[in-house]
Amino acid sequence: MRILNLFNVPLSYIKDNLELIKSQGFDGVQISPIQPTKDDNSYEWWMLYQPTYFDIGNRLGSRKDLLDLCLEADKKGLIIISDVVINHLAGCDDGSLKAHYKDDTDLVSNPNAWKEARNINDWNNRWEVTNLCMGLPGLNPNNPMVQDKVINMLNDMIDLGVRGFRFDAAKSIALPEEGCNFFPNVCSSLKIWLPIIYGEVIFYDRNYVDKYAKYMKVLTNYDASNKDSIVKFIENKDSYLSDGTMGYTKNIYIDNILNMYRDLCNNYPNTLFYARNSNDFDSWKSRDVHDSNKCKVLKRW
Secondary structure, eight states, X not given: OEEEEOTTOOHHHHHHTHHHHHHTTOSEEEEOXXXXXXXXXXXXXXXXXXXXXXXXXXXXXXXXXXXXXXXXXXXXXXXXXXXXXXXXXXXXXXXXXXXXXXXXXXXXXXXXXXXXXXXXXXXXXXXXXXXXXXXXXXXXXXXXXXXHHHHHHHHHHHHHTOOEEEETTGGGSOOGGGTOOHHHHHHHTSSSOOSEEEEEOOSSOTHHHHXXXXXXXXXXXXXXXXXXXXXXXXXXXXXXXXXXGGOTTTTSOHHXXXXXXXXXXXXXXXXXXXXXXXXXXXXXXXXXXXXXXXOOOOSOO
């Protein structure tokens, strides 16, 4: 599967370009989180990752916009994959780990719905990564209310025509062998079988890729024992937009990215191409991307 990540792009733009997306050889489009945010007037990219509710509709588009997009995508044989934020909700603007005043009142009033209010200090400490917060008030993935809220939102999106999900910060949600039943419960509660679901496990211990791949595909910069169990990328929002060492692709010229993407498509059946939010945004429309997407790869090593 060849996926185009049109990050931070309005749903109306994606709908207007579906024909071109299909002709470029993509099978699906990953849209940014569509959950309500604490400030819909802010155009900071990270605001999309501070949702207040497990609901649909923000500055990128409404429920109707999502429905219209999915209907048109289906006509053209494309699937819409929604990025979803499931690990945390929006925090206050005072640097604390308190829930924002706009956050879901059911969850705010349930003390068992939250992780311990401490930030991760050591990203190599697995207990900290799965039990503490990443700068925002973390949700307790084992809590039934949290799981029900997530399941209801995903099924609502499925009703509107979404046919895939990217789980943000999946590595911060523990696995069943670690005592957390979140992923089996959520994935088995979806209304229909979906063509693709993948969890984000990046910049982390590569040994966990195979562990998460037992429950979904894994969006990762690493390899796995089975090629078909992962979605590979050259660049994403974190590697391009982030500051410091995380923004390591900022200084890579787009021509190099295109060459690297071609190599990726030659070797992996599932790839994601990130459309840069810059002067290079239109690179996804290039002949290089078109030709790369046509590569066929055997699914197993």
